[in-house]
Amino acid sequence: MKSRIALRIFAFNALLVFLPVAAFSLLGSYERGLVDSLEQALAQQARITAAWLGQGELDSASAKRALAAIGGRRTARFRVVDTEGRLLADSSDEEAPGLEALAAGSAVASDGQGEPFLYRLFSTPTRLWRRFFAPPEPPFSSADFYASSGPKLRGVEVQEALQGRYGAATRVSSGGQVSVTLYSAVPVRSKGAVVGAVLVSQSTYRILQDLYAIRLDIARVFLGSLVAAAALSLLLAFTIVGPLKRLSRAASQALAGSESLATGFPESRRSDEIGDLQRSLRGFARSLDERIRQTERFASDAAHEFRNPLAAIRSAAELAELASDPADRARFHKAIVEDAERLRAITDGLRRLSLAEGRIDPSSLVALAPEEAVRNACGRAQARCGLQGRSVEVEAGGGEAPLLLVDPAALDIVLDNLLDNAASFAASRVRASVRAAPDGRSVAISVDDDGPGIPKEHLGRIFDRFFSWRPGEDRSRHTGLGLSLALALARSLGGNLEVGDRPDLGPGLGGARFVLTLPVPA
C-alpha cells in the first residue's frame, strides 16, 4: 500500500465515527421492533380470547373460565370487562404473585441506584439531552391508571373496544426504571353486538432490561475502543509526529551548522511518506551543498581571475610613479589600461555566463534557418579577424537544414565564441558547416580549424570556466570564459556543445573541431 499513513488516519477516524452511530441506530430500531412485535402479540392474544368469549354468554364465570384455560401460556395480564366497563375477570387474581407482578409491570423495577456506575456514566449525555434539548413528549398517563380508577375500567382503549374498535394505549410503568406498559383492548362480539372487551396489558420492562444489557455492553465496547483509539493515537504520534519533529529540528539545525547540510538528514529506511520526505530533504540538502560548493569554487576562481590583472595594475601604478623615463611611464600607463580592459572583459563574461545559466525566455524564440545564422556569423568573424590583422579565412559550408526554434541572440553568441576561438588557434582557415542529423531530429553545426588541435590532457577541462590553454601566448588576452559561455548557452537552447572527433580520425581541417547540436522542433 502506497499511503499507509492515510490508511492509519482513516482507520482511526472511522472507528471514532462508526461506534456511536452504529450503537444508536441499532438500539433505536431494535427497541421499536421489539415494542411493535410485543403489541402485535398482545393484540393477537386479545383477539383469540375475544373470539372465544364471543361464542357464549359473557359473564364473570365464563370469562374466568376462559382466562384460566389460557393459563400459564401467557406473560401478559388479561382483563375482561362488560359493556359498562365493569371488570368481569382478571388473570392476575389467579396467578402466582411473581408472575402477576411481572405481567402488571408495576411492582418490579430496578431503581436508578441499582445501575452500575458505567451505565450511569454513559447515560449522562442522554439524560442531559432529555432534560434540556429533547422536545417535550405528551405525558403518558401512569400504568397505575386502572388501579385507582375504581370498579369501572374507563381507559381510552377500553372505550374504543366497547364501541367495536381496536383500542390501544401506552402508559408509563410505575417504578424507578422508565418502562411503559402497552394496553390493547379488543371488543367481544356476540351475535353481532359488542358485549364486552378483552384488555391485555404487558410492560416493556423486559425489552428495557434487554436494551439495558446491550447498552451496558456497548458502553464496555466503547470504553475498549477508547483505549484502542488512545493507543492508536500514541502510535500515530510516535510514527508520524515524532519523525516529523526530528526532521524539522534537523532542518533548523542544518542552517546553523557550518558543515554540509546533508549530514543533518540521516538515511531513512522507512517506506512511507515520512521516509520519502526524509529522502527528498536529504537529496535537496545534498544538491544545495553541491550548489554551495560550486558557488564557492566559482567565487574562488573569479577572485583568482581578478587578482592577476589587479596585481599587474598595482605594480604598474607603483612603477609609473617611480619611473623617471617618460617612455617607461607611458608603457606602464598602457599596461594599466590593458589590464583594466581585461577586468572589464572578465566582468562582462561572468555576467553573460550567469545570464546564460538561467532560463531562456520562451518569447525570444524565433524560427530561423541554421545555415543563414552560420553564414552571418562567419561574415562577422572574418571581419573581426581583419580588424585584428589576422589572416584567417572563415568560410561557411554545409547544405540545407531544417528550421530551428532558438533565441537568435543566444545562437549568435555561441557561434561568435566558437568561431573566435577557432580563429585564434587557426593557422589560416576556419570552416563552419551545418548538417542535419539522419533522423531529422537535430542539427549539428561543426566549427573546424587548422590549428594545433587540443591536447588530450586538456579535453576534460576545455569547457571549465577560466580555463585557457594558449602556450607561448600572453594569458591576459583571454578570459577563459568564451567556451564555458558557449556551452551554457547551447544547453539553455536545449542543445549541447562537444569537442568533435579527433582531426586525424574525422574529416576536419586537421586542428580542433567543436560540434554544436541543436534540437529541431517537433
Added chain:
Amino acid sequence: MDGRARVLVADDEANLLANLVFAFKAEGYEAEGFPDGESAWAAFRAHRPDLVVLDIIMPRADGIEVLRRIRSADAEVPVMFLTSKDEEFDRVLGLELGADDYLCKPFSLRELQARVRALLRRSRLPSRDGAGSAPSGGLAAGAGQAAAFPLSASGFELDPDRFEARIMGSPLRLTVTEFRILASLVSAPGVVKSRDALAAAAYPEETYLSDRAIDCHVKRLRRKIDEAGGDPGAVETVYGLGYRLREEAPRPGAPAGRD
C-alpha cells in the same frame, strides 16, 4: 657570488611579468622573466639564480611543480611564491615543499622587494645552524653563539638581520611573515599585540591585510614551534584583543612542558 643577485621570475601574466622584471632591475638585481614553468626550470638549470619568484598557476609545469624540481636539485635557494588563490597558501607553505615565503596578489611592489631583500640576506649571511652549507658554521661555537642573537625571551632567540630563529636552541624555519610576527611578540614579552599591530609588523609596506590572515600565520607559527620541540602555547591568544608572548623563565636544555 658577484655583486648583483640573480632573480628568476615566472608568471604567465605578461604585463605583471614585465613589471616585476623592470622593478627588480631597477632595484639593482639581475632579473629574468619567464611566461611558464618549463622555461623557468630550463633557465634555473642553465644558471642557478640567487632567488626564485614563482606564480602558482602557469601553463606547462605550474609553480608547485617547479618548486619540487628546484628542491630536488638544490635545497638552499630561496623560493618566493605569488598566489592568487587563498586556499593554496597551505599547500605552498607545506613544510615538505619548502617555499620560503609568499605574497598574495595583488601585492605592493615595495613589500615584495622588502621580502626579497630579507630572503637574500638570510641566504647570503652564513648560517649558524651548523647544518647549512656555509663554511663559517663550524667556527661559531661556544659562548659567542648565544650572544649573536640580539632578541631573546621565553626560550626564543631571534636574529632580525639573518631572519633566523631558534626555540630552546632548535632552529625554526620561518617565512619572513612568521619571523616578523614572532619578532614583534618576542621584542615585548607579556605585552598584548593586536592583530593590526602584528599585521603592520609583518607587512610593513602593505596597506591592507585581513585579521584572519594573521590568525593563519600564528597557527602555522605555533605548529612550527611545536615541531621544533617548543611549547606552542607560548604564543598566547588574548581573546578579543590579539596575541602575546607568555612571560616565562626559559629552562635551558629541556623543552617547555605544556600546561
